[in-house]
Amino acid sequence: MKLQVSHTTSYSFDPPVASLVQSLRLWPTDYAGQSVATWSVTVEDSAYERGAGFRDGAGDWVETVSMRQVGRATIRVEGEVETRDLSGVVRGLREKVPPTAYLRPSPMTRLDAGLRALAAEACTGVESDLDRAHCLAQSVARAIAYESGTTASGTTAAEALAQGRGVCQDQAHALIAVGRAMGMPGRYVVGYLHSGADGAAHQASHAWAELWVAGLGWVGFDAANGCCPDDRYIRLGSGLDAVAAAPIRGSVSSASEERLDVEVRIREEGQQ
Structure with a gap:
C-alpha cells in the first residue's frame, strides 16, 4: 500500500520565548515492512538552525533543531x-541495541501487583512466546478499555490498569x-495509522508495542x-516508553x- 502523510505541529508562545530546542524523531526508516519514497521535515514561522543528526541504536534517525525568539513555530x-503486511514482524531494521536492553523498567511501564497478576493470568497454560504475546495483548485490551480523554500524558501503565480505561x-x-513480567523484552513504537479496525480514518499519530x-x-x-501492525501502519521510531520514543521532544528557555x-492526514495513493 502506498500511503501519503501530511503531519503539521504548530506551537504558539505568549509571550515569545528566547529559545526553543527540539529533538525530532520524524523520519521513518526503510526495513522489510516499509520503503520510504519521499519524505521531508521542514520548520516554518521561525528562524532556526538544524543541529546534529544521527541514527540511534534502535535504528531511528534523530535530528535537533534550535530556534530563537519564538512566538510561533510550525514543523x-x-x-x-x-508499506507491506508482514503480520507485525519487524525484519531488516538497522539496530545495534540487544533485545535484553528492553527488559529495563521505565517510570511509565513500572510493574506493580496488578500488572503482574494480569500477566500471570493471561499466560496460564500458554507455552510458546508468540502465543503468550497474543494472549497478553488481548488481556491488556480487555483490562484497559479504549476511552479517549480518560488519561494524561504522564499516566503510568499501573494507573491505567487500576482505572480500567485509557488510550x-x-x-x-x-x-x-506485562511482557517484561513474563521475561519478554518490549518497546514502545510511534507511527501513523491509515485507518482503525472499523475502517475509520485516524487524524492523529498512533502508538503500539513490540515484543x-x-x-x-x-x-x-x-x-x-x-x-x-499491517500495511496500514507507518513505523516512525521506538523507545522504552512514550517519553523516549516521542516524535518531538523539546525544552524552552x-x-x-x-x-x-x-493535524495529521494519512491517505492511500489515489484516494481523494
Whole structure:
C-alpha cells in the first residue's frame, strides 16, 4: 500500500520565548515492512538552525533543531511510504541495541501487583512466546478499555490498569510491562495509522508495542485495534516508553503560555 502523510505541529508562545530546542524523531526508516519514497521535515514561522543528526541504536534517525525568539513555530512533515503486511514482524531494521536492553523498567511501564497478576493470568497454560504475546495483548485490551480523554500524558501503565480505561499510549505501556513480567523484552513504537479496525480514518499519530518473540524477533501488537501492525501502519521510531520514543521532544528557555495544535492526514495513493 502506498500511503501519503501530511503531519503539521504548530506551537504558539505568549509571550515569545528566547529559545526553543527540539529533538525530532520524524523520519521513518526503510526495513522489510516499509520503503520510504519521499519524505521531508521542514520548520516554518521561525528562524532556526538544524543541529546534529544521527541514527540511534534502535535504528531511528534523530535530528535537533534550535530556534530563537519564538512566538510561533510550525514543523511540517510530508511524504510517501510504501508499506507491506508482514503480520507485525519487524525484519531488516538497522539496530545495534540487544533485545535484553528492553527488559529495563521505565517510570511509565513500572510493574506493580496488578500488572503482574494480569500477566500471570493471561499466560496460564500458554507455552510458546508468540502465543503468550497474543494472549497478553488481548488481556491488556480487555483490562484497559479504549476511552479517549480518560488519561494524561504522564499516566503510568499501573494507573491505567487500576482505572480500567485509557488510550493507545496506556495500552502500549501496559503491554510492555506485562511482557517484561513474563521475561519478554518490549518497546514502545510511534507511527501513523491509515485507518482503525472499523475502517475509520485516524487524524492523529498512533502508538503500539513490540515484543521480542523467540524465533521471530520483534513483533508488533496494537492492543487498541486488536491486531498486529499491517500495511496500514507507518513505523516512525521506538523507545522504552512514550517519553523516549516521542516524535518531538523539546525544552524552552523561559516560562510562557504554550498552545499546541496538531493535524495529521494519512491517505492511500489515489484516494481523494
